[in-house]
Amino acid sequence: MEQCELCPRRCHVDRVKHLGFCKAGENLRVGLVSLHEWEEPCLVGEHGAGTIFFSHCNLRCVYCQNFSISHENFGAEISVERLAEIFIEQQKRGAANIELVTPTHYTDKICAAIDIAKTRGLNLPIVWNSNAYENISTLELLRGRVDIFLPDLKYFDDEPAKNFSNAPNYFAVASAAVKKMFELVGAAQIVNGKMIRGIIVRHLILPNFRRDAIKIVDWLYETFGDKIFISLMNQYTPIFRAAEFKKINRPLTTFEYDSVVEHAINIGVKNCFIQVGKTADKNFIPNFNLDGVKKISGST
Numbered sequence: 001m002e003q004c005e006l007c008p009r010r011c012h013v014d015r016v017k018h019l020g021f022c023k024a025g026e027n028l029r030v031g032l033v034s035l036h037e038w039e040e041p042c043l044v045g046e047h048g049a050g051t052i053f054f055s056h057c058n059l060r061c062v063y064c065q066n067f068s069i070s071h072e073n074f075g076a077e078i079s080v081e082r083l084a085e086i087f088i089e090q091q092k093r094g095a096a097n098i099e100l101v102t103p104t105h106y107t108d109k110i111c112a113a114i115d116i117a118k119t120r121g122l123n124l125p126i127v128w129n130s131n132a133y134e135n136i137s138t139l140e141l142l143r144g145r146v147d148i149f150l151p152d153l154k155y156f157d158d159e160p161a162k163n164f165s166n167a168p169n170y171f172a173v174a175s176a177a178v179k180k181m182f183e184l185v186g187a188a189q190i191v192n193g194k195m196i197r198g199i200i201v202r203h204l205i206l207p208n209f210r211r212d213a214i215k216i217v218d219w220l221y222e223t224f225g226d227k228i229f230i231s232l233m234n235q236y237t238p239i240f241r242a243a244e245f246k247k248i249n250r251p252l253t254t255f256e257y258d259s260v261v262e263h264a265i266n267i268g269v270k271n272c273f274i275q276v277g278k279t280a281d282k283n284f285i286p287n288f289n290l291d292g293v294k295k296i297s298g299s300t
Contacts, residue, residue: 001014001015001016001026001108002014002015002016004020004105005135005137006104006105006107006108006135006138007021007022007058007104007105007133007134007135007138008058008133008134008135008173009021009022009058010135021058022056022057022058022105023056023073024055024056024105024106027077027078027079027109028054028077028078028079028080028082028083028106028109028110029054029055029056029073029075029076029077029078030052030053030054030055030075030076030078030083030086030290030293031053031054031055031066031068031069031074031075031076031288031290031293032051032052032053032069032286032287032288032289032290032291032292032293033050033051033052033053033086033089033090033291033292033293034048034051034053034286034291034292035047035048035049035050035051035090035093035094035095036048036049036050036051036099036286037049039051039099040195040200040229040231040273041193041273042190042193042194042195042200042229043096043097043099043127043148043150043194043195043200044096045094045095045096045097045194046094046096047093047094047095047096048095048096049095049096049097049099049127050087050090050091050093050095050096050097050098050099050124051099051101051129051286052083052086052090052098052099052100052101053066053069053101053102053286053288054069054075054100054101054102054103054105054106055069055070055073055074055075056069056070056073056102056105057070057071057102057105057131058104058105058131058133059131059133059154059165059166059167060165060166060167061131061154061164061165062164062165062240062241062242062244062245062248063164063206063236063237063238063239063240063241063242063248064240065237065239065240065285066102066285066286066288067239067240068288069102069288070102071240074288075288075290075293076290076293076294078293078294080109080112080113080116081113081116082294082295083109083110083113084113084114084116084117084120085117085295086292086293087113087114087117087122087124088117088120088121088122089292090124091121091122091123091124095124096124096125096194097124097125097126097127097147097148098122098124098125098126098127099127099129099150100126100127100128100129101129102129102130102131103128103129103130104130104131104133104134104138107138107141107142108141111141111142111145114126114145115145125147125148125195125196125197126145126146126147126148127146127147127148127149127150128142128146128148128149128150128151128181129150129151129152130149130150130151130152131151131152131154131174132151132152132153132154132174132177132178132201133167133170133173133174133177134151134173134174134177134180135177136176136177136180139177139180139181139184140180140184142184143184146184146185147185147196147197148185148195148196148197148198148199148200149178149181149184149185149198149199149200150199150200150202151174151177151178151181151199151201151202152201152202152203152204153174153175153178153201153202153203153216153220154170154174154203154204155167155170155171155212155216156171156212156215156216156219157171157212157215158170158171160206160209160212163245164206164245164248175219175223178199178201178220179223181199182199182224182227182228185197185198185199186198186227187227187228188200188227188228188229188271195229198227198228198229199224199228199229200228200229200230200231200273201220201228201229201230201231202231202233203216203217203230203231203232203233204233204235204236205232205233205234205236205252205256205257205260206236206247206248206252207236207238207247207248207250207251207252207253207256208247208248208256209247209248210256210257210259210260213232213260214259214260214263217230217232217260217263217264217267217269218267221264221267221268221269226269226270226271228271229271229272229273230264230269230271230272230273231272231273232257232260232261232264232272232273232274232275233275234252234257234274234275235275236248236251236252237251237285238250238251261274
């Protein structure tokens with residue numbers, strides 16, 4: 001925390017005293033603990049993925065659906081010990097896994113919590129759900145701790161990365177990170193319909209950027225073939241600051257989404273999740289209300 005370089009920003013700030021780009025301080029901060037039923041089918045199981053939504057983020061996506069926790073500081077501070085307890089509580093609730101959402105800027109403390117929880121009987125797969133804007137050295141800390149990587153590979157071209165997420169050289173950084181993730185966990189393993197190890201690379205298709213999406217699909221398939229899963233999402237909703245950017249101030253069209261899906265089929269992609277129906281709806285955005293974050297008084 002004293003010379004933070006957990007993410008590619010490498011702010012080198014002392015997070016005990018100051019805030020860097022992500023605005024996260026020294027302590028863990030969490031906005032919601034839940035059983036999430038709307039993830040990819042192989043991550044959900046019978047009761048849902050055991051999601052833990054961390055506050056703050058090392059990107060500045062102007063269309064972020066989770067902006068209240070990523071940009072606006074909503075959440076409650078917890079200790080490493082409490083996070084380890086949450087892992088065990090999620091397991092007792094029947095979660096299919098422990099899914100850590102936007103965790104990068106707390107990597108060191110999360111690793112400590114995982115180690116504690118495993119000594120107490122945690123045996124669920126650990127899912128690292130990030131924006132793929134990761135340092136190789138930080139990812140190396142996850143070796144033997146994380147079983148499934150769920151990166152959202154956002155952009156191929158640099159222009160939208162800079163304009164919409166303040167992340168120049170995004171693809172160069174993120175593509176190297178995804179390769180490292182594959183090195184750490186290898187090819188996807190599905191047992192009885194549940195993923196126990198591997199990578200699912202998400203891509204949220206933006207309006208007016210279907211060609212960028214196609215470039216991402218091409219790179220993923222050329223690089224990994226069917227050893228990973230791709231998840232193509234059509235749920236883009238123009239919220240937060242999207243109205244300030246004409247190109248993305250509308251929902252995705254059916255043509256835009258279908259053209260990317262058809263391209264994936266045409267080049268031979270087999271391991272791919274697609275979304276059907278009306279998913280671009282604010283009702284699908286989690287209700288960040290601190291559920292499950294604080295320990296209930298008197299509970300054991």
